[in-house]
Amino acid sequence: MEQFSPTDMKTILHSKRANMYYLEYCRVMQKDGRVLYLTEALSNKKSGENQYFNIPIANTTVLLLGNGTSITQAAMRMLAQAGVLVGFCGGGGTPLYMACEVEWFTPQSEYRPTEYLHGWLQFWFDDDKRLDAAKTFQKARLDYLERIWTKDLKGEGFALQDAVLQSSFETFHNRTDAATKQSDLLLTEAQLTKSLYKYAANAVRIEDFKRQHDSSDKANDFLNHGNYLAYGLAACCLWVLGIPHGFAVMHGKTRRGALVFDVADLIKDAIVLPWAFVCAKENATEQEFRQQILQKFTDHKALDFMFDTVKNMALNLGGSSIQQNDLEEQEALVGRSLERQNDEDTEL
Incomplete structure (x- = not known):
């Protein structure tokens, strides 16, 4: 063969x-x-x-x-x-x-691309710029949510123009702009997500929903499962761009792998959250839910959105003078470096 x-x-x-x-x-x-x-x-x-x-x-x-x-x-x-x-x-x-x-x-390679890491580190050690990066992430996640919910969830009872949602979005924007530290953003994020849980539960008529990571009801199980799929996409995005998972902008500098959570948050509320409730209402199996989520990731180009957001932040927010290379060139470099490693192993 x-x-x-x-x-x-x-x-x-x-x-x-x-x-x-x-x-x-x-x-x-x-x-x-x-x-x-x-x-x-x-x-x-x-x-x-x-x-x-x-x-x-x-x-x-x-x-x-x-x-x-x-x-x-x-x-x-x-x-x-x-x-x-x-x-x-x-x-x-x-x-x-x-x-x-x-x-x-993650696959190992000593020839990892460095352009995005250099750009990321140019702002990461500056507290004010790191806060700006966290705010950019937060605004990007809500923009993505509004775009996805508008085109994808009308038939499931989710109305983006709902007064409660619009009030939550306005509060989110105001508090995000006014935030002076990461803990302010985390609190604002938690309040928005809580509002989204409540709205989604009401939209599919699930009563007395409470978010519990160790719960056994289908909505909580599907949320857990979908979130970990999002973490996988986030980890993949960061590996390809060569940015270590420890350089988080929001979830805290002391939490190993926190940048994975930052990047995964870009798509969790937009895709995982609503479909976890819809599939729970339909009494879907775990496999059916997983297939639905993976299809939605593909339909809405979730991984592309992650790549674009992280790349733009790395190359623009840090004031980097590096010219932005196409992602295709970076991934081709990864392929060539791995082939070189394979040749070296063969020679040995």
């Missing part, structure tokens, strides 16, 4: 890739130059027959491994060559008891 080089597997840009996978109770392995997952055929348990399913890694951004999974070193090597992020999580895409977050494993 013809073997793919790392460059071949980089043909599809990360910002255009269509697939995210959550797997459980299976073994992920490399076989005949492909990454597969192996599961026991339920109908053939007595005979011990196994079933293999292909994972199209060149068109995949994130692979989530849940309960009862294992993965081989050879499979991890191919996933790294294709630039696929791998995350270990609890059942249903959310953490296990006593776990705090998904642990993302």
